[in-house]
Amino acid sequence: MNLKHYKLILIILTTGVLMTSCGGVNHIYKRPDLQTNGLYRDVNTADTTGMGLLSWKTVFNDPNLQNLIQEGLSKNLDLLVAIERIKEAEATLIQSKAALYPTINGGINAVIVHSAVSSKTPSAGYNDIALSASWEADLWGKLSSTKRANLAALLEEEAYKKLIQTELVANIANSYYSLLALDTQLAITQKTVENRIEDVKTMKDLKEGAVTTGADVVQSEANRYAAEVTIPDLKKSIRETENALCVLLGRTPGPIIRSTLEEQKQPATLQTGVPASLLSNRPDIQQSEYALRYAFEKTNVAEAYFYPAITISATGGLSNTSLDKIFSGALFGNLIGGLTQPIFNQKINKTRLKIAQAQQEEALLAYRKALLSAGQEVSDALYSYQTALGKGDVRTKQIAALNKAVEYTMALLKYGAPNSNYTEVLTAEQNLLSAQLSNVNDKLQQLQAVVSLYRSLGGGWQ
Secondary structure, eight states, X not given: OOHHHHHHHHHHHHHHHHHHHTTTTOOOOOOOOOOOTTTTSSOOOOOOOOGGGSOHHHHOOOHHHHHHHHHHHHHOHHHHHHHHHXXXXXXXXXXXXXXXXXXXXXXXXXXXXXOSSOTTSOOEEEEEEEEEEEEEEOTTSHHHHHHHHHHHHHHHHHHHHXXXXXXXXXXXXXXXXXXXXXXXXXXXXXXXXXXXXXXXHHHHHHHHTTSSOHHHHHHHHHHHHHHHTTHHHHHHHHHHHHHHHHHHHTSOSOOOOOOOGGGOOOOSOXXXXXXXXXXXXXXXXXXXXHHHHHHHHHHHHHHHTTSOEEEEEEEEEEEESSGXXXXXXXXXXXXXXXXXXXXXXXXXXXXXXHXXXXXXXXXXXXXXXXXHHHHHXXXXXXHHHHHHHHHHHHHHHHHHHXXXXXXXXXXXXXXXXXXXXXXXXXHHHHHHHHHHHHHHHHHHHHHHHHHHHHHHTTTTOO
């Protein structure tokens, strides 16, 4: 290689460096301007502090529930999978950073040539040890955009882990509260069965006194069994909820240590903070934005394929006809520079760019939808909590009135009041049980609405 060749390669290399320093054709990512006003519907606040910023230990103060959440964060299998996905993304990012540097390979070659004239002709050949290196100048930011895309992918996986943790904390809390509600409903039903067993005895005594009839006795027995038959289903639901909770905890099915529904404390106020805080605090919105950034950088990469690529490659080493004397052989080397400009490649570049642009637009729409969905969830959770809270006073009055109805109708029946019959007692008792079970559901709705609001505000991963 003569001096002219070296000068040409130097010109190509210098041109590449200068063009790279100009920044290439890369566009700089900017967060889209999304409208957040009115996102929570009828909720206007300037307070930037919302419950989504609180630690789950602050929101859930039941020690048993805290222990379960801590166990889930350590052993939940979905969360462990998310951690492995982060490791994969980290490895990809490291590889994309390394792509900015030259590739170096080493090798040993041995070539043996046999004469075709006679088998007695001695063999000839040569051997060499060589190192080769190649480097592509990142003229238009193709490699750097790929690196930034892989960084966005890593951040997306980290946001996914936060999302899994947020969902996990909420699911454990909801399952725990469901267990407490089922325990309470089971206790109410069992107490009701005990009361109705006493009713049967009372009906039999009244029949002996000719106050009631045999039909009333049979009805009282049927009323007792109507309550008792629901107990197996309640126990089944308790067992299934325990088993489902164990899966969240990454453990084999078994009992769950828990307190009671009455011990759970409701928050005095529910602070949402400003809607704009969702952009930085809610993991699924973060994940959507990182997906958008990934697609944005991939569009940069696709555009870079339309521009020339400069590559520099070099090879050097030792060569000798004898393998055992290879290290005392002759030195050899070459340096090659090339510039490639795409002219016709079956519309691959155009197709690549169109796909990248469409994927970027898809990611933007998904980002907008994630924000709207988050606002809907916050609004729904707030209204659910307010609805359950509003039913509390009314339900308490209903239960008090039904207790009196059972007491009064039974007294009228015992003392033989005119026009009194067991059907009135039966109706009052059935309505009372229904109201008591509904009261438990109201309390469960309050607790789970708090959980939903906390999750929808991005709480749980802090």
